[in-house]
Amino acid sequence: IHVVFVHLDLGIGGAEQLVIQLAKASQDLGYRVDIVTTRCDQDHCFAAVKEPDGVLSNNVCIYGRWIPPNIFGIATAFMSTIRMIYITYKVIKLQRHKSVDVVVVDVLPTSLPLLLSWMSTAGILFYCHFPDKLLLRNNRGGIIKKWYRKLLDAVEESTMGLADTLVVNSQFTLSQVEEHFPVLYSRRNKRQQQHQILQPIEVLYPALDTSNMVQANNRDKTKLSPIVSLNRFERKKNIGLLIRAYAYMTEQIKIKENASPLLPPLVIAGGYDTQNAENVEYRGELGALAKELGVLVDFRLDISDEERATLFQTALCVVYTPDREHFGIVPLEAGFAGTPCLAVNSGGPIETVRDNETGFLREPTPEAFGDALFVLIEDPQKATRMGQAGRNHVETIFGTKRFEKEWKVLVEET
Numbered sequence: 001i002h003v004v005f006v007h008l009d010l011g012i013g014g015a016e017q018l019v020i021q022l023a024k025a026s027q028d029l030g031y032r033v034d035i036v037t038t039r040c041d042q043d044h045c046f047a048a049v050k051e052p053d054g055v056l057s058n059n060v061c062i063y064g065r066w067i068p069p070n071i072f073g074i075a076t077a078f079m080s081t082i083r084m085i086y087i088t089y090k091v092i093k094l095q096r097h098k099s100v101d102v103v104v105v106d107v108l109p110t111s112l113p114l115l116l117s118w119m120s121t122a123g124i125l126f127y128c129h130f131p132d133k134l135l136l137r138n139n140r141g142g143i144i145k146k147w148y149r150k151l152l153d154a155v156e157e158s159t160m161g162l163a164d165t166l167v168v169n170s171q172f173t174l175s176q177v178e179e180h181f182p183v184l185y186s187r188r189n190k191r192q193q194q195h196q197i198l199q200p201i202e203v204l205y206p207a208l209d210t211s212n213m214v215q216a217n218n219r220d221k222t223k224l225s226p227i228v229s230l231n232r233f234e235r236k237k238n239i240g241l242l243i244r245a246y247a248y249m250t251e252q253i254k255i256k257e258n259a260s261p262l263l264p265p266l267v268i269a270g271g272y273d274t275q276n277a278e279n280v281e282y283r284g285e286l287g288a289l290a291k292e293l294g295v296l297v298d299f300r301l302d303i304s305d306e307e308r309a310t311l312f313q314t315a316l317c318v319v320y321t322p323d324r325e326h327f328g329i330v331p332l333e334a335g336f337a338g339t340p341c342l343a344v345n346s347g348g349p350i351e352t353v354r355d356n357e358t359g360f361l362r363e364p365t366p367e368a369f370g371d372a373l374f375v376l377i378e379d380p381q382k383a384t385r386m387g388q389a390g391r392n393h394v395e396t397i398f399g400t401k402r403f404e405k406e407w408k409v410l411v412e413e414t
Contacts, residue, residue, distance in 0.1 A: 001030075001031045001032070001101045001102065001411065002031065002032040002033075002034075002098060002099055002100050002101045002102075003023075003026045003031045003032065003033055003034075003101065003102045003103075003104060003411065004033075004034045004035075004036060004091055004094065004100050004102070004103050004104070005019055005022065005023055005033070005034070005035045005036065005104045005106075006036050006037075006084070006087055006088060006091055006103060006104065006105045006106075006111070007019045007035060007036070007037050007106060007107070008037065008038060008039075008080060008083060008084055008087075008107055008108065009037060009038060009039045009040075009069075010035070010037045010039065010040040010045055010046075010049055010060065011039070011041070011044050011045060011271070011273065012044060012045065012046060012232070012271035012273075012302070013232055013271060014129070014206070014326075014327065014328065014329050015106060015107060015129050016045075016046065017046065017206070017329055018106070018127070018129065018169070018206045018329075019035065019104075019106060020046055020048045020049065020056065021206060021207055021400075021403065022104065022127070022407060023035055023048075023056055023059065024048065024055065024056065025207075025400070025403060025404045025407045025408075026407070026411070027055070027056070027059075028404060029404065029407075029408055029411075031411070032098075033056070033059050034059055034061055034094070034098075035049070035056065035059050035060045035061065036061045036063065036087050036090060036091055036094075037060065037061070037062055037063075037087065038062065038063065038064045038065055038067065038083045038086070038087055039062065039065055040060050040062055044271075044273055044302065046305070047305050061090070061094075063086065063087050063090045064083055064086040064087055064090070067079065067082060067083050067086060069083075073277070077132070077149075077152050078148070078152070080108060081108060081110045081111075081152070081155075084107075084108050084110060084111045085110070085111050085114065087111075088105075088111035088114050088115060089114065091103060091115070091119075092114065092115070092118045092119060095118075095119055095122070100119065100122045101122060101123065102122060102123045102124075102125060102411055102414050103115055103119065103122050103123070103124050103125070104125045104126075104127065105124065105125070105126050105127070105163070106126065106127040106128070106129060107129065107132070108132060108156070109126050109128075109156060109159040109160040109162070109163065110152075110155050110156065110159050111159075112124060112126065112159045112160070112162040112163060113159060113162060116162050123164045123165070123411075123414035124162070124163045124164050124165070124414070125163060125164065125165040125166075125167060125410065125411070125414045126160060126163035126165070126166050126167070127167045127168075127169070127204075128160065128166065128167065128168045128169070128173060128177060129169055129173070129326055129327070130169075130173050130176065130326035131156065131173075131176060131177060131180060131181065132152075132153075132156050133149075133152075133153035133156055133157070133180065134176060134180060135236070157181045157183050157184050158183065158184075160181070160184055161184045164199070164414050165199050165202070165410055165413060165414040166199070166201045166202070167201070167202045167203070167204050167410060168201060168202070168203055168204075169203070169204065169205065169206055169326060169327040169348070170203065170205065170326060170327045170347075170348045170351055171203055171351060172324075172326065172327075172347045172348050172350070172351065173203075173326050173327065173348075174201060174203055177201065199413055202410060204403070204406055204407065204410065205327070205351075205397075205398060205403070206327055206329055206332075206398075206403075207398055207399060207400045207402065207403030207404075208329065208332045208333060208336055208394055208398050208399070208400070210336055210395075210399070210400065220380065220381065220384045221316050221339075221376075221380040221381070221383040221384045221387070222316070222380050223262075223264060223316075223377050223380055224262070224264050224265075225264055225314060225315060225316035225380065225383075226264055226265045226266070226267045226298075226311070226314060226315050226316060227242075227246065227264050227265070227266050227267070227315065227316055227317055227319060227373060228267045228268075228269065228311050228312070228315040228317070228318050228319065229242050229267070229268045229269065229270070229318070229319050229320075229321065230269055230270050230308060230311060230312070230318065230330055230333075231270045231271075231320070231321070231322070231330065232270050232271040232272070232279070233270060233271070233272050233278070233279040233282045233283050233286075233301075234278055234279070234282060235278065235282050235285075236322060237321060237322050238321040238322055238323060238344075238364065239268060239282075239286055239321055240285070240286060240289050241321045241364055241365075241366065241369060242266070242268070242319045242321050242369065243266075243268075243286065243289050243290050243293060243295050243297065244289075244293065244366035244370075245319075245366045245367075245368075245369035245370040245373060246266050246295050246370070246373070247293040247294070247295050247366070247370075248366040248367055248369075248370035249370035249371075249373050249374050249377075250263060250295070252370065252371075252374055253374065253377070263377075264316055264377065265296075265298055266295065266296065266297050266298065267297075267298045267300060267311060267315075268286065268297055268298070268299050268300070269299070269300035269301075269303050269307070269308070269311060270300075270301075270302075270303070271302060272301035272302040273302070283299065283301070286299070287299065308333075309337070312333055312334055312336075312337035312339055313337045313338070313339070315334070315337075315339045316339075316376055316377070316380065316383050317339065317340050317341070317342050317359075317373060317376050317383060318330065318331070318333075318334035318339050318340070318341045318342070319341075319342045319343075319369065319373075320334075320341055320342065320343040320344070320349060321343075321344065321364070321369075322344065322347070323344045323346055323347070323364050324344075324346045324347040325343075325344070325346075325347040325348050325349060326347060326348055327347075327348035327351075327352070328343070328347070328348045328349055328352065331343055331349055331352045331353050331359065332352055332394050332398050334359070334390065335352075335358055335359075335387075335390030335391055335393055335394040336390075336391060336394045336395070337387075337391075338384075338387035338388060338390065338391050339383075339387045339390070340358060340359040340360070340376070340383050340386035340387050340390060341353050341358065341359035341360075341390070342359055342360045342362065342369060342372050342373065343359065343360070343361055343362075344361070344362065344363075344364045345361035345362055345363060346364075349361060352398070354389070354393060357386065357389050357393075358386055358389050358390035358393050359386060359390065360372040360375075
């Protein structure tokens with residue numbers, strides 16, 4: 001079986017990590033694999049696709065790098081559609097030289113009509129991380145932008161259902177697709193009434209590839225183990241919540257101890273691209289917020305896989321701040337490393353974090369997050385116990401064997 005993945009940009013993020021997981025699972029199952037993308041910068045990508053030793057480095061095909069991601073800072077969604085159509089065209093040309101059995105598309109489904117028209121012998125699988133129409137955006141731009149978005153959203157809804165197999169990353173994402181894509185569901189119901197064979201929308205949780213990960217830290221947590229955030233520097237990740245929570249927690253400890261306390265260091269690390277304006281701007285905003293609140297933050301930009309693993313291992317707690325996150329792999333990485341995760345009680349983390357067992361699920365307020373951190377500082381052994389429970393939870397529910405088995409079924413159904 002020859003499986004081709006079509007992904008817009010192989011940078012560092014949850015969607016890219018998932019595509020790499022799927023490609024590695026396909027490779028392990030004995031399938032031929034190609035990953036077609038517009039960009040895979042060697043200084044800003046996961047180790048699996050990094051030359052020369054990445055296990056998938058020889059499977060990456062880059063086309064259309066010359067196409068700009070936006071037009072003078074605007075029309076990013078439109079240009080993403082153009083880029084997707086271009087690399088889809090390249091996949092169609094690839095079909096002339098190599099037999100392609102399954103094409104896997106994610107993020108944007110707008111190129112699916114091309115695949116349906118020109119690659120009718122290949123199965124099409126679309127993996128929805130989260131509906132693009134629901135992602136947080138800057139709503140400035142007036143009536144023209146409003147109708148521009150309406151058009152793109154309508155195209156997304158009308159094309160997503162063209163895939164032979166439609167997969168989402170969590171029950172939360174499934175509920176959002178059901179709620180916000182009525183046209184998609186109406187068409188699916190109509191096809192079922194016409195007795196057409198139609199696969200149900202499947203949930204395939206991302207797995208945690210533990211083959212290259214270091215073992216959990218078996219040493220006990222201490223009051224001075226760092227509090228860590230690992231996320232891309234994007235506003236939707238709401239990292240400012242952690243800085244505010246840390247400031248609130250500091251004040252509570254001062255009141256209790258009636259003195260300046262010795263506090264665990266605060267580390268904010270993650271994917272950072274100097275070519276991404278939002279990354280640069282948001283890092284500056286977070287620095288200004290920390291200075292305003294008097295919080296000392298150790299910012300670490302675009303860290304290596306090794307440094308990332310060390311932070312997961314040594315943290316007192318990993319804090320995951322996005323609200324209504326689609327899935328979120330970070331809580332699983334924390335659990336496998338033997339570290340509890342504090343996350344917002346909405347979206348995907350409800351399915352990955354067991355409240356008061358492997359971590360905490362709290363309202364996204366500085367007080368709620370600060371109080372949870374205070375509990376672990378007061379009782380580091382609780383953090384150790386939670387981390388051990390998290391490790392067992394991840395290995396049982398989110399291991400690669402389960403992921404590979406379910407992926408094999410989806411590919412063969414497609």
